[in-house]
Amino acid sequence: MMSNLTSDYIQSKKEVENTIVKCERILPKFKIGTSQHTLLINRINALNISKHLIEKELSQSIISLQFSKKELEDALKPIESIIHKCKKAQSKYELSSNQYKRYSPLIDSMEVCKTLIERELMI
Template identity: 35%
Template sequence: MDNFTKKDMEEALRVITSMISKTEKAKEKFAQGTPQHTLQKNRLQALNIALSLISEELAESDALDYYSKDDLKKAFASIDSLISKSEKAQKKLAQGTWQHTMLSNNLKALYITLPLLTKALREIGAGKEQIE
Protein backbone atom coordinates (compact mmCIF):
# COMPACT_ATOMS: atom_id res chain seq x y z
CA MET A 1 0.00 0.00 0.00
CA ASP A 2 3.06 2.22 -0.23
CA ASN A 3 2.53 5.46 1.71
CA PHE A 4 -1.21 5.04 2.13
CA THR A 5 -2.91 3.50 5.13
CA LYS A 6 -5.63 0.90 4.95
CA LYS A 7 -8.05 3.60 6.11
CA ASP A 8 -6.91 5.87 3.22
CA MET A 9 -7.50 3.06 0.75
CA GLU A 10 -10.94 2.26 2.19
CA GLU A 11 -11.92 5.94 1.98
CA ALA A 12 -10.64 6.02 -1.60
CA LEU A 13 -12.93 3.08 -2.42
CA ARG A 14 -15.91 5.00 -1.05
CA VAL A 15 -15.00 8.14 -2.99
CA ILE A 16 -14.29 6.32 -6.26
CA THR A 17 -17.61 4.45 -5.93
CA SER A 18 -19.38 7.80 -5.55
CA MET A 19 -17.50 9.21 -8.55
CA ILE A 20 -18.58 6.18 -10.62
CA SER A 21 -22.22 6.75 -9.69
CA LYS A 22 -22.04 10.44 -10.64
CA THR A 23 -20.25 9.66 -13.89
CA GLU A 24 -22.87 7.07 -14.85
CA LYS A 25 -25.61 9.67 -14.28
CA ALA A 26 -23.70 12.30 -16.28
CA LYS A 27 -23.13 9.87 -19.14
CA GLU A 28 -26.89 9.31 -19.48
CA LYS A 29 -27.40 13.01 -20.21
CA PHE A 30 -25.36 12.91 -23.43
CA ALA A 31 -26.23 11.31 -26.74
CA GLN A 32 -24.15 8.30 -27.64
CA GLY A 33 -21.31 9.17 -30.00
CA THR A 34 -20.94 12.76 -28.78
CA PRO A 35 -17.57 13.86 -27.38
CA GLN A 36 -19.14 14.38 -23.95
CA HIS A 37 -20.58 10.86 -23.92
CA THR A 38 -17.22 9.40 -24.97
CA LEU A 39 -15.43 11.40 -22.25
CA GLN A 40 -17.81 10.08 -19.59
CA LYS A 41 -17.45 6.53 -20.96
CA ASN A 42 -13.64 6.77 -20.77
CA ARG A 43 -13.78 8.23 -17.26
CA LEU A 44 -16.11 5.46 -16.17
CA GLN A 45 -13.72 2.82 -17.51
CA ALA A 46 -10.79 4.49 -15.69
CA LEU A 47 -12.70 4.81 -12.42
CA ASN A 48 -13.77 1.15 -12.58
CA ILE A 49 -10.15 0.13 -13.11
CA ALA A 50 -9.13 2.36 -10.19
CA LEU A 51 -11.79 0.76 -8.00
CA SER A 52 -10.60 -2.69 -8.95
CA LEU A 53 -6.92 -1.90 -8.32
CA ILE A 54 -7.64 -0.40 -4.90
CA SER A 55 -9.86 -3.35 -3.97
CA GLU A 56 -7.20 -5.80 -5.10
CA GLU A 57 -4.50 -3.91 -3.20
CA LEU A 58 -6.57 -4.07 -0.01
CA ALA A 59 -7.16 -7.79 -0.55
CA GLU A 60 -3.48 -8.25 -1.47
CA SER A 61 -4.40 -10.09 -4.64
CA ASP A 62 -3.78 -9.50 -8.32
CA ALA A 63 -6.08 -7.50 -10.64
CA LEU A 64 -3.73 -7.56 -13.60
CA ASP A 65 -5.41 -10.58 -15.13
CA TYR A 66 -8.44 -8.42 -15.95
CA TYR A 67 -6.88 -5.49 -17.78
CA SER A 68 -4.66 -5.07 -20.81
CA LYS A 69 -1.69 -2.72 -20.94
CA ASP A 70 -3.74 -0.48 -23.22
CA ASP A 71 -6.65 -0.39 -20.73
CA LEU A 72 -4.25 0.62 -17.96
CA LYS A 73 -2.58 3.31 -20.09
CA LYS A 74 -5.96 4.81 -20.99
CA ALA A 75 -7.02 4.69 -17.34
CA PHE A 76 -3.81 6.44 -16.30
CA ALA A 77 -4.43 9.23 -18.84
CA SER A 78 -8.07 9.63 -17.74
CA ILE A 79 -7.20 9.72 -14.04
CA ASP A 80 -4.39 12.19 -14.73
CA SER A 81 -6.84 14.39 -16.65
CA LEU A 82 -9.40 14.18 -13.84
CA ILE A 83 -6.74 15.29 -11.37
CA SER A 84 -5.77 18.26 -13.51
CA LYS A 85 -9.37 19.38 -14.04
CA SER A 86 -10.27 18.86 -10.38
CA GLU A 87 -7.28 20.89 -9.19
CA LYS A 88 -8.22 23.77 -11.52
CA ALA A 89 -11.84 23.68 -10.39
CA GLN A 90 -10.87 23.51 -6.72
CA LYS A 91 -8.77 26.68 -6.99
CA LYS A 92 -11.91 28.58 -7.96
CA LEU A 93 -13.84 27.46 -4.87
CA ALA A 94 -13.76 28.81 -1.34
CA GLN A 95 -12.23 26.50 1.22
CA GLY A 96 -14.85 24.97 3.50
CA THR A 97 -17.58 24.77 0.86
CA TRP A 98 -19.03 21.34 0.15
CA GLN A 99 -17.72 21.52 -3.43
CA HIS A 100 -14.17 22.23 -2.25
CA THR A 101 -14.37 19.39 0.28
CA MET A 102 -15.76 16.99 -2.34
CA LEU A 103 -12.95 17.83 -4.75
CA SER A 104 -10.38 17.39 -1.95
CA ASN A 105 -11.75 13.91 -1.26
CA ASN A 106 -11.83 13.10 -4.98
CA LEU A 107 -8.24 14.27 -5.45
CA LYS A 108 -6.99 12.22 -2.52
CA ALA A 109 -8.62 9.09 -3.97
CA LEU A 110 -7.26 9.83 -7.45
CA TYR A 111 -3.76 10.37 -6.06
CA ILE A 112 -3.98 6.96 -4.40
CA THR A 113 -4.90 5.47 -7.77
CA LEU A 114 -1.97 6.83 -9.82
CA PRO A 115 0.79 4.80 -8.11
CA LEU A 116 -1.38 1.68 -8.33
CA LEU A 117 -1.79 2.21 -12.07
CA THR A 118 1.95 2.82 -12.45
CA LYS A 119 2.70 -0.33 -10.49
CA ALA A 120 0.25 -2.36 -12.59
CA LEU A 121 1.77 -1.07 -15.81
CA ARG A 122 5.26 -1.93 -14.65
CA GLU A 123 4.16 -5.40 -13.62
CA ILE A 124 2.86 -6.16 -17.10
CA GLY A 125 6.00 -4.91 -18.77
CA ALA A 126 5.36 -1.22 -19.41
CA GLY A 127 7.90 1.22 -18.03
CA LYS A 128 6.92 4.65 -16.74
CA GLU A 129 8.23 6.25 -19.93
CA GLN A 130 5.55 4.34 -21.84
CA ILE A 131 2.75 5.62 -19.59
CA GLU A 132 2.95 9.22 -20.74
Protein backbone atom coordinates in the same frame (compact mmCIF):
# COMPACT_ATOMS: atom_id res chain seq x y z
CA MET B 1 -5.80 -1.55 14.22
CA MET B 2 -6.26 -0.35 10.66
CA SER B 3 -3.19 1.10 8.96
CA ASN B 4 -3.33 4.55 7.39
CA LEU B 5 -2.75 2.98 4.00
CA THR B 6 -5.72 0.63 4.42
CA SER B 7 -7.83 3.56 5.57
CA ASP B 8 -6.73 5.54 2.49
CA TYR B 9 -7.70 2.64 0.24
CA ILE B 10 -11.11 2.28 1.89
CA GLN B 11 -11.77 6.02 1.53
CA SER B 12 -10.53 5.98 -2.06
CA LYS B 13 -12.78 3.04 -2.91
CA LYS B 14 -15.80 4.95 -1.56
CA GLU B 15 -14.90 8.05 -3.59
CA VAL B 16 -14.37 5.99 -6.74
CA GLU B 17 -17.68 4.17 -6.28
CA ASN B 18 -19.51 7.46 -5.72
CA THR B 19 -17.92 8.97 -8.80
CA ILE B 20 -18.87 5.94 -10.91
CA VAL B 21 -22.49 6.29 -9.78
CA LYS B 22 -22.49 10.01 -10.66
CA CYS B 23 -20.98 9.33 -14.09
CA GLU B 24 -23.43 6.51 -14.84
CA ARG B 25 -26.35 8.71 -13.76
CA ILE B 26 -25.37 11.51 -16.14
CA LEU B 27 -24.35 9.25 -19.07
CA PRO B 28 -27.87 8.98 -20.62
CA LYS B 29 -27.98 12.78 -20.94
CA PHE B 30 -25.32 12.66 -23.66
CA LYS B 31 -26.01 11.42 -27.17
CA ILE B 32 -24.09 8.28 -28.12
CA GLY B 33 -21.12 9.13 -30.30
CA THR B 34 -20.60 12.63 -28.95
CA SER B 35 -17.27 13.54 -27.40
CA GLN B 36 -18.94 14.05 -24.00
CA HIS B 37 -20.42 10.54 -24.12
CA THR B 38 -17.10 8.99 -25.15
CA LEU B 39 -15.18 10.89 -22.47
CA LEU B 40 -17.66 9.74 -19.84
CA ILE B 41 -17.42 6.11 -20.99
CA ASN B 42 -13.61 6.36 -20.80
CA ARG B 43 -13.85 7.89 -17.33
CA ILE B 44 -16.19 5.12 -16.12
CA ASN B 45 -13.83 2.46 -17.52
CA ALA B 46 -10.84 4.11 -15.81
CA LEU B 47 -12.71 4.33 -12.52
CA ASN B 48 -13.74 0.67 -12.74
CA ILE B 49 -10.12 -0.36 -13.33
CA SER B 50 -9.08 1.84 -10.40
CA LYS B 51 -11.74 0.32 -8.18
CA HIS B 52 -10.51 -3.17 -9.03
CA LEU B 53 -6.90 -2.21 -8.24
CA ILE B 54 -7.96 -0.75 -4.88
CA GLU B 55 -9.94 -3.90 -4.07
CA LYS B 56 -6.88 -5.95 -5.01
CA GLU B 57 -4.80 -3.94 -2.53
CA LEU B 58 -7.40 -4.27 0.21
CA SER B 59 -7.72 -8.03 -0.20
CA GLN B 60 -4.01 -8.49 -0.91
CA SER B 61 -5.10 -11.09 -3.40
CA ILE B 62 -2.67 -12.59 -5.83
CA ILE B 63 -5.52 -13.64 -8.11
CA SER B 64 -7.13 -10.70 -9.86
CA LEU B 65 -8.22 -9.43 -13.22
CA GLN B 66 -5.37 -8.69 -15.53
CA PHE B 67 -5.40 -5.49 -17.54
CA SER B 68 -3.38 -4.96 -20.69
CA LYS B 69 -0.76 -2.24 -20.83
CA LYS B 70 -3.03 -0.31 -23.21
CA GLU B 71 -6.02 -0.58 -20.85
CA LEU B 72 -3.91 0.75 -18.00
CA GLU B 73 -2.42 3.55 -20.11
CA ASP B 74 -5.91 4.48 -21.32
CA ALA B 75 -7.17 4.47 -17.72
CA LEU B 76 -4.43 6.84 -16.59
CA LYS B 77 -5.57 9.72 -18.82
CA PRO B 78 -9.09 10.17 -17.35
CA ILE B 79 -7.73 9.85 -13.80
CA GLU B 80 -5.14 12.55 -14.49
CA SER B 81 -7.89 14.66 -16.05
CA ILE B 82 -10.05 14.40 -12.91
CA ILE B 83 -7.07 15.42 -10.76
CA HIS B 84 -6.28 18.38 -13.02
CA LYS B 85 -9.89 19.61 -13.20
CA CYS B 86 -10.43 19.32 -9.46
CA LYS B 87 -7.17 21.13 -8.65
CA LYS B 88 -8.07 23.88 -11.11
CA ALA B 89 -11.53 24.27 -9.55
CA GLN B 90 -10.04 24.10 -6.07
CA SER B 91 -7.57 26.89 -6.87
CA LYS B 92 -10.46 29.34 -7.25
CA TYR B 93 -11.27 29.14 -3.54
CA GLU B 94 -9.60 30.05 -0.27
CA LEU B 95 -7.71 27.22 1.42
CA SER B 96 -10.00 27.31 4.45
CA SER B 97 -13.29 27.43 2.51
CA ASN B 98 -15.73 24.54 2.32
CA GLN B 99 -15.66 24.76 -1.48
CA TYR B 100 -11.89 24.19 -1.42
CA LYS B 101 -12.11 21.31 1.06
CA ARG B 102 -14.88 19.65 -0.95
CA TYR B 103 -12.40 18.70 -3.69
CA SER B 104 -9.69 17.28 -1.41
CA PRO B 105 -11.12 13.76 -0.87
CA LEU B 106 -11.63 13.26 -4.61
CA ILE B 107 -8.15 14.57 -5.46
CA ASP B 108 -6.57 12.34 -2.80
CA SER B 109 -8.51 9.32 -4.06
CA MET B 110 -7.58 9.95 -7.67
CA GLU B 111 -3.91 10.28 -6.64
CA VAL B 112 -4.20 6.82 -5.05
CA CYS B 113 -5.75 5.50 -8.27
CA LYS B 114 -3.03 7.08 -10.37
CA THR B 115 -0.32 5.53 -8.18
CA LEU B 116 -1.89 2.07 -8.39
CA ILE B 117 -2.25 2.27 -12.18
CA GLU B 118 1.33 3.48 -12.59
CA ARG B 119 2.55 0.68 -10.33
CA GLU B 120 0.66 -1.89 -12.44
CA LEU B 121 2.28 -0.45 -15.56
CA MET B 122 5.74 -1.07 -14.07
CA ILE B 123 5.06 -4.76 -13.37
